Amino acid sequence: MGSSSSSYNEFDSVIMQYDPYETHYEQAIIRPKPLREHEKPQDLRNVPGTPGVDFPIYHSVPDTSFSCDHVPVRPGMYANVETGCQAYHVCHDGREGQQGASFLCTNGTLFDQAKFACDWWYNVDCSKAITLYKLNADPYHNPFIPKPKPEEHEEVPAHELRPSHGLRPSHGIYYRKI
Incomplete structure (x- = not known):
């Protein structure tokens, strides 16, 4: 199939017809009731x-x-x-x-x-x-x-904690650095 302007295109032959369905609306006045009612x-x-x-x-x-x-x-x-x-x-x-x-x-x-x-x-x-x-x-x-996620708290050996915490390393106990 060549690309000529006279080539057949199946969409060219489809004609869409819009046939709206009939609707009827009744006019209504809506008044909300007062809050207390x-x-x-x-x-x-x-x-x-x-x-x-x-x-x-x-x-x-x-x-x-x-x-x-x-x-x-x-x-x-x-x-x-x-x-x-x-x-x-x-x-x-x-x-x-x-x-x-x-x-x-x-x-x-x-x-x-x-x-x-x-x-x-x-x-x-x-x-x-x-x-x-x-x-x-x-x-x-x-x-x-x-x-904070639990993995954001890293555990460090007690001897790596700053002395200002008042903690001393003892027997490989680990403290949680927060």
Whole structure:
């Protein structure tokens, strides 16, 4: 088969016909129900303490002045002290906006900055949250920072350790250099 312009091409003879199928749409007006109508009321009788007094009872994350621009480490998880620590934010790469991804602990619980988790309100001291923000730099606390792999810890003989450690070599015991 030569390459002439008059050569037969099977695609030249195929004519595609578009035959759309008929669709019918009914006009509908969708109005979401107010939040309180479609949300079941919470039963807080089994939570010790007085709701709204001993612990906050938000139904959604409120607007606050929290900003990921003022946190020490990204990525990280940060209690929002303006909400009494019921809300917390995950600051990452900025795609979630200035406040990061915002979350709300269940009523009766608060975000514990020391544990990076929600806990019962009586176990959390929200006044210490900001001073604990620095824990985000620790890979063993911050779930977003990869943990060092075991092979990254090399074992060295005790006699190779610096004397400032106060350790002395004894009988070939090896200490882990961290």
